[in-house]
Amino acid sequence: MLMSKPQVLFIAGTHGNEINASWLINQWIKKPEIINVNDFEVVKVIGNPEALHNCKRYLDCDLNRSFREELLNDDQLALYEIERARELLLNFGPKGLNACQIAIDLHSTTSSMGTSIVVYGRRPADLAIASLLQSRIGFPIYLHEGDDNQKGFLVESWPCGLVIEIGPVPQGLLNAKVINQTKLALNIFLEELGKLNTKKAFFPDKIRVHRHVKSIDYPRTVDGEIEAFVHPSRQGSDWHPIENGAPLFLKSDGSVIRFEGSETFVPVFINEAAYMEKNIAMSFTKRETWEFSKDWESAIYSILSL
Amino acid sequence: MLMSKPQVLFIAGTHGNEINASWLINQWIKKPEIINVNDFEVVKVIGNPEALHNCKRYLDCDLNRSFREELLNDDQLALYEIERARELLLNFGPKGLNACQIAIDLHSTTSSMGTSIVVYGRRPADLAIASLLQSRIGFPIYLHEGDDNQKGFLVESWPCGLVIEIGPVPQGLLNAKVINQTKLALNIFLEELGKLNTKKAFFPDKIRVHRHVKSIDYPRTVDGEIEAFVHPSRQGSDWHPIENGAPLFLKSDGSVIRFEGSETFVPVFINEAAYMEKNIAMSFTKRETWEFSKDWESAIYSILSL
Structure with missing residues (x-):
């Protein structure tokens, strides 16, 4: 079907x-007037309706790690999320029945990430969109790459796609601030898309990127139990650089575990509740300034067939 | 067995x-020195270890609504939490193998309750302990009573018992501030218990109580879907009075639902994630000042056999 x-x-x-974003998307489906789409064609969908119904991250496995060829092509795999991934691609994938070229995946986090953008790898079109959003309103960009333990993200299956990640907010809780942040991010994204459509988008000269370097686990006992928690001076300090000697974790007896390293990192996803099971207390990034590349611009225009 | x-x-x-409290209790079991018990006999236990293992509120039903005679005595009922309630009473109940006279049940909440005390009904010994804690450090007291939809709280099965409720904190997340608040509350409770033991406890003349009046639900559609969230000016405002005309909920189209009523209430447990399934957006209380009663003092001394 040609769109x-x-x-x-x-x-x-x-x-x-x-x-929060699920609630907003459901409201948007019922009341299209609450978010202006600037004459763009949009498709709104709940990624994991069964998990939403149960207020769980997932039923069988993490949907946002399920978009890997080897999982999707394994006919023996009948896990709910793998089947849901196939279904989403069949319906809305770039070659789907109702094909979409750009995917915006809306997430929330218990970390103090504010409203931030996550891109996976260095796809030019993703970086073009991230550049527009950052130059417009300053959203920080987390570039996730080179992490063999974390693969198969949803947006990677679309020609262009990024995650908007908002926090802090508990899981399973509607929060006014987060709903408003999500709505604002959608409005701004759609406005920028409208500008692309009329070739009036303004790309910056440079962007600031937080490049993933590594994730670190909570200190654990030999039995695998967490024996220290994020230090109060580090809790809520996402996007703030950490240097050698800074307090990192605190043990129940009051002793402090400090960060040791000659490099300065910028931690993100500090104390995200869902990452405990992934053995991630936080991720360390390097803050870098990149020149904007004309290739990014042509990549997004090419995807939009403009 | 006589203690x-x-x-x-x-x-x-x-x-x-x-x-958070589970983690602290487990640490305390391993390192008894982290909290001074003032020569008191203490028993430390995880209420719902299977649910903790799964990081869920409960498996079959809410353990903290399971301590009702008709449930405990129904031999046909083999739900995990009902059996766990029986087991806790058998082991640590007032007539248990390792009998305890006072139960302190440690909770956390996504609401901005600070460190607060919840008492169920008006048992004199509970009010005595609550009075000591409030006069010592000002913890607010929520008196839960007259609520036919909420019964069978754990501490009601002990001669004296109260809940210490701390928030805000997301579910399933270790948070430095909440762990420290929990530890402080335990330390102060144990110090006051030590003073009772040596008859040096100092009881106040009056206490301030927030008496439960009613709970209100989120605005819902006829299908039962939540159609408005807690207004940003009310989110996080636990313990702050609400008066006629004040913003209460906000809909996705921006329209405000206001509180209507001639009485002033003090809302508590505003937007507690676990209460969505109980159709509770918040509870309304009346703030009252009560004269301290000598009966409360004699009740706690009697339970402590002092």
Whole structure:
């Protein structure tokens, strides 16, 4: 099926206990007037409806790690999320029945990430969109790459796609501030898309990127139990650099575990509740300034067939 | 089995996704020196270990609504939490193998309750303990009573018992501030218990109580879906009075639902994640000042056999 113009997929509830964007998307479906789409074609969908219904991150496995060829192509795998990934691609994938070219995956986090953008790898079109959003309103960009333990993110299956990650907010809780932040991010994204459509988008000269270097675990006993928690001076300090000797974790007896290293990192996703099971207390990034590349611009225009 | 002196039960993880107190209790079991018990006999236990293991509030039903005679005595009922309630009473109940006279049940909440005390009904010994804690450090007291929809609280099965409720904190997340608040509350409770033991406790003349009046639900559609969230000016405002005309909820189209009523209430447990399924957006209380009663003092001394 050939579409008259490019379609954008808005997906929420990819994790069923991140309910703010899901609630907003459901409201948007019922009341289209609450968010102006600037004559763009948009598709709105709940990523993991069964998990949302149960207010769980997932039923069988993390949907946002399920978009890997080897999982999707394994006919023996009948896990709910793998089947849901196949279904989403069949319906809304770039070659789907109702094909979308851009996917925006809306998430929330218990970390103090503010409203931030996550891109996976260095795809030019993703970086073009991230550049527009950052130059417009300053959203920080987390570039996730080179992490063999974390693969198969949803947006990677679309020609262009990024995650909007908002926090802090508990799982399973509607929060006014987070709903408003999500709505603002959607409005701004759609406005920028409108500008692309009329070739009036303004790209910056440089962008600031937080490049993933590594994730670190909580200190654990030999039995695997967490024996220290994030130090109060580090809790809530996402995007703030950490240097050698800074307090990192605190043990129940009051002793402090400090960060040791000659490099300065910028931690993100500090104390995200869902990452405990992934043995991630926080991720360390390097803050870098990149020149904007004309290739990014042409990549997004090419995807939008403009 | 006759105990040489009264025993106090400290219970955490009665809800399996409230992990801060559970973590602290487990640390305390391993490192008894982190909290000074003032020569008191204490028993430390995880209320719902299976739910904690799964980081869920409960498996079959809410353990902290399971301590009702008709449930405990129904031999046909084999739900995990009902059996766990029986087991806790058999082991640590007032007539148990390792009998305890006072139960302190440690909870956390996504609401901005600070460190607060919840008492169920008006049992004199509970009010005596609550009075000591409030006069010592100002913890607010929520008196839960007259609520036919909410019954069977754990501490009601002990001669004296209260809940210490701390928030805001997401479910399933270790948070430095909440762990420290929990530890402080335990330390102060144990110090006051030590003073009772040596008859040096200082009771106040008056206490301030927030008496439960009613709970209100989120605005919902006829299908039962939540159609408005807690207004940003009310979110996080637990313990702050609400008056006629004040913003209460906000809808996705921006329209405000206001509180209507001639009485002033003090809302508590505003937007507690676990209460969505109980159709509770917040509870309204009346703030009252009560004269301290000598009966409360004699009740706690009697329970402690002092």
